[in-house]
Amino acid sequence: MSHGTAPRVSEARPLAGSSVRRHDGDAYVSGRIGYTDDLSLPGTAHVVLVRSDVPHARITVDVRDASTRPGVLTVATGRSLAGEYGPIPNAMDPVPTGGQPLEIHVLPVDKVVYVGQPVAAVVAESLAQALAAAADVKVHYEPLPHVMDPEAALAADAPLLYESWGSNVMLSGTVGSGDVEAAAARSAGVIHGTLRTGRGAPAPLEPRAYCADWDARTRRLTWYGTTQAPHPLRHTIAEFLGLRERDVRVVAPPVGGSFGFKNFGHPEEYLVCVLAVALARPVQWTEDRASTLRYGARDSRLAYTASYDDDGRVTSVACDMVANHGAASATGAFGMAFAGSLAMPSGYQVPDFRCDYRVVVTNKGPWSPLRPFGKEAGVLLMETVMDAVARRTGLDPLEVRRRNWVKADQFPYVTTTGLELDSGDYEGLLDKALTVLDYAAFREEQARARGQGRYLGLGVGFEVLPEGADIPGALIGASDISTVRMSPSGDVTVLTGVTSPGNGNDTAIMQIVADRLGVAMDSVSIVQGDTDICPFGFGNVSSRGILTGGGSAALAADDVAAKLRQVAASMLHVDDAERLVLRDGFVSVDGDLEQALPIAVVAHALYTVGYIVAPDVEPTLESTRTFRMRNIRHHADDDGKIMPFSTFSNGIYLSVVEVDIDTGVVDILRHVMVHDCGVMINPRFVTGQFTGGVVNGIGAALTEEVLHDPDGRQLSTGFKTFLLPRASDVPAFEIQHQVTPSPFTPLGTKGAGEGGVACTMASLLNAVNDALSPLGASITELPAVPHRVLAAIGGGQR
Amino acid sequence: MSTTEHDHSTTTRLSLNLDGTDRTADVDPRSLLVEALRDDFGVTAPKIGCATGDCGACTSRVDGQITKTCLRLAVSAEGSQIVTTQGLAEDGELDVVQQAFWDEQAFQCGFCLSGMIFAASELLAENPDPSEQDIRWAISGNLCRCTGYEAIVAAVRTAAARQREIPQRG
Incomplete structure (x- = not known):
């Protein structure tokens, strides 16, 4: 064997952990x-949807005039399709966990439940012809009372969206263990509070687009579209159409952003199939921005009671979550309430914990899955509780977190919601963040600024994100x-x-x-x-x-x-x-x-x-x-708990803000991010996931809110009324990585797709409240838009 | 321009120089410029993200001016010289901004790229050494939902540095 000068290969795998560029x-x-809407199959017919003007009504649809317009190939309604096609398959079904049956049709058969709900599909040779004919579809509405607020929807005399349910509760449940009341009774202090999140929206830049092509000769359907889940979608399309799976091909061209919105279960995914089969030619539908924004998320109320001891240890947390789902959907979005509950009590050792959640339907557009899939509720709750305990005990908010965290030597650690946290070093995250941000110096600067009538605040947000889900009974596997x-x-x-x-x-x-x-x-x-x-x-x-x-x-x-x-x-x-x-x-x-x-x-x-x-x-x-993943467990333990998540990325963020108390505007001065998603294959891609998540979180915390008027009309229908943060609205981020490898994956990775959103929402909420604290004011509802901040200041002791 | 009856709808003949090639197509006179570029000329680099001028995904350079092509009627562009991101590369070689966007991973889904790349190019044409704040303002007419803007700012900075190092073309 040769020595010394002999040519040898590289010592290590050259690409591992390297930020190589995108291959394409x-x-x-x-x-x-080529994105979906960039494709144009020869002979494609175009779909325009006619939408409901009212939030809740029985409908009859007259398509006779529209059907005779130039270029029109067919006009479909819920009633015209109901004889042949049943409801679309559910991505997740609430029934096995005690919820209500969902029957979502490609078009509603006899009533609408939100403004903007499609009621008829006009298919024509050209988009312009379909648009023109759509104006001639006559919808007769027999209005029904509507309800937009989930707590009003829970009232005994509330109008029912789905009469057979007997109430507006799609699903309710409880997670946790121990006895929160007893724990609170023997603790030094008890805190009560409420948090609200506004209705957000996934809002990818690319709206949904679907094209189905039925080959009558081979009796095979090819579907092109904006989907995250080609195989699960193929399964449901085949089931819906009564075809064998082999006779359905789903092709997913590159998508222009998804964020959960483009998982499967949207009626239009199946509608284009029905129309393509009927016409035996390609049928394409591309939605507009207003349609995209009709799918929302969050819009929840969390009422909580937390108890603590004088040493700052949280002894119990009880949470009552009411989630406003809007209209029902087949996308499995309701699971966000469950995931948000399970994400409590985060990476903290809370011996007695309970969350009761209710998913309530109202006459808003449906919930859509949205990263981080409801887990921001758990993060916001726990980070609010930690700050509240700090205020009550006089301890520093960082110290309260240190005292309550699961320690690095305690993993694997089973939380009181039954999740087995795989690994982590939460104190290490904070130590790293403090190497970037001089905490003592900031507190001095803050005191000086207050002397000058400026209101600076620092907020902490810490997240543990259950990822790698495997949901029993659903096509979501680990x-x-x-x-x-x-x-x-x-x-x-x-x-x-x-x-x-x-x-x-x-x-x-x-x-x-x-x-x-x-x-x-x-x-x-x-x-x-x-x-x-x-x-x-x-x-x-x-x-x-x-x-x-x-x-x-x-x-x-x-x-x-x-x-x-x-x-x-x-x-x-x-x-x-x-x-x-x-x-x-x-x-x-x-x-x-x-x-x-x-x-x-x-x-x-x-x-x-x-x-x-x-x-x-x-x-x-x-x-x-x-x-x-081998650490999923679907057999319930003695407590009835399963383990549907397999990996737990985590992170801590420190936000520094300045609140202008005359205008209510919140300016982000610094945003320090330390995250741990285990081993990073391509650190630059990972960083991109987090910076993107952060700006989603900034939007959810400060600017993005889908609003409705009292008549049920959605006011936020475009980017002038639903405000995504722009480059000039956000600071440069200060980013650190910590690597605690997962013991359960061959590469030590943990998953980075949902990080940054939740802990940014929490760190900004806490930073705003830190800034407002000298005024005796605080906000409990996001986004912290100027009118909310001003209202809080007005309600404080200015 | 001539107007003809065709398939129950009226179309108008539109002639452009598109990405360096003289092109003609019959367009619906109600079409937005972005619709005509995509549907009638088959150039799909400009995207439709909002159709209200807010997101910038439809941006192209029209007669030297970067333009949100959803805010113009197609017929108003008769005789114009239009450049999309498809036409920016010279002899298959990416321009300095495109190259920097690739190198710095300044996009994820890529839907915003037309707006970001043209805004960055325009900034660098006017200001060869922009500050972070200059860059953020220059791209703030465009929305990105994926990156958090951090990598885009880095790419513009990289493009500026490289542009200062190389002699200007032409």
């Missing part, structure tokens, strides 16, 4: 990426499948069941595979989002892209690598295949490039002269593997 970034920046194959020229293709909402997980998966096979990035390509090509997968939900998509790709790549080693061992006359190293494009003996073969040569040899070079090796350079 040049196509993006030069406008060459596993995914990937195939890795190498061609005779050494080209590697990855096929995976996870999809990318644009976050770069495709590139990161290529990094993982390239490293394990010892090849360069440009030897690897990836295919996502096509059910005819890719293995089954759950798409992108619950931060799974790298967790299970990357995990399964790593396992499959390792199989192919093992095969290459076996073949190369035979070709290089080495007995022990384990001595072979795949790196830098070569298979080498112990990393020695003088005893090496190009990987492409080994692949080619196996395909072409396998009987000679490796007669005992099965000539397959392909593997399909599943990675499934």
